Amino acid sequence: MKLLHLDSSMLGAASVSRQISREIVSRLKHLHPGAVVITRDLASDPALHLSSAHLAAFQGAQTDNSALTADLVKGGAYIQELLEADVLVIGAPMYNLTIPTPLKAWIDRIAVAGKTFRYTETGPEGLLKGKRAFIASARGSVYNPDSPMAALEHQESYLLGLLGFLGVTDVEVVRAEGIAYGPEARGEAVRQAQDAIAKISA
Template sequence: MKLLHLDSSILGAHSVSRQLSSEIVAREITLHPGIEVIYHDLAADAALHLSGAHMAVRQGAALEDTSLGNDIAKGDAYVEELIAADIVVIGAPMYNFSIPTQLKAWIDRVAVAGKTFRYGADGPEGLLSQSKKLIIAAARGSVYAAGTPAAAYEHHDSYLKGLMSFLGITDITVIRAEGLAFSTEAKEASIKQALNEIAALAA
């Protein structure tokens, strides 16, 4: 088995999403001894944002920039890792109501027509195996649940779930710590609840 672990917080050791994603991976290792873990810290080593130059090369233009070539190779590796993974764990904090741009850059490199999805006569079809499991470690300062005043601003884990469902993954779990900016007590309680949910994850 293979597990793909992605972190995207810029806060390093102070990151709640990193704390949660690490605990999730530890839990999955316990449930699946011997599982191979592939890790990327997207905040420390992000792919370039998708550009016209990337698209031109994909359409057959000559590759004349070494750095662009290296970045395209990185994106190709991302796709192969995602296809090969049995479990995907994504640490995703909320920045300005959505995901970090570093994580969006990864998404733009793995959402590839003909590789992870395709368009057919009946519309789009995800090409990733439905046997894959995705676990999102989400962290955010406010509360965005349905019915709350901030619900309309939530373009965070709902976006990730929608995108990965589009690519074919249907087994999706969100471990969420929110209201982290309300108070120290609220933060501690939310993290504790999230850790309890992680401890209860089943194989």
């Protein structure tokens, strides 16, 4: 089994989403001892955001910009890693009601027509069917469907929609929310996430 592990929090060792994603990976490695893990720290080594220069290069234009060339190579590696992965683990904290920009930059490089999805006469079709995904979600407030904040949630819902668009429908969210409500609330949220991780099956 090949596992692609992404982290996107800027908080390093203090990050709850990184803790959760790491423990999900550990659980999966326990269930699949021979698993090969590819790790991408999108916060410390982000891709450039899409630009007109990227679009021109995608259309075959030549460039002498070394930074752009290196970034195009990185984007190609992103797609190859995703295509080869059986399981995807995404560490995704909520920043300003949505995902961190390095994670969005990764998405903009892997959501490519003809490679990870395609357009058909009946609409778009995801090409990543059969993969499994886990979202390690951390957020300061509470955004569950019963919360008055629910309408402001554009983090998990965005990722679930995006993965479904690409054909990945076997997705489990492991969540720690309300972590900004104080040390006790943070600890309880992490414990609940760990309980969910312990129940992950092969």
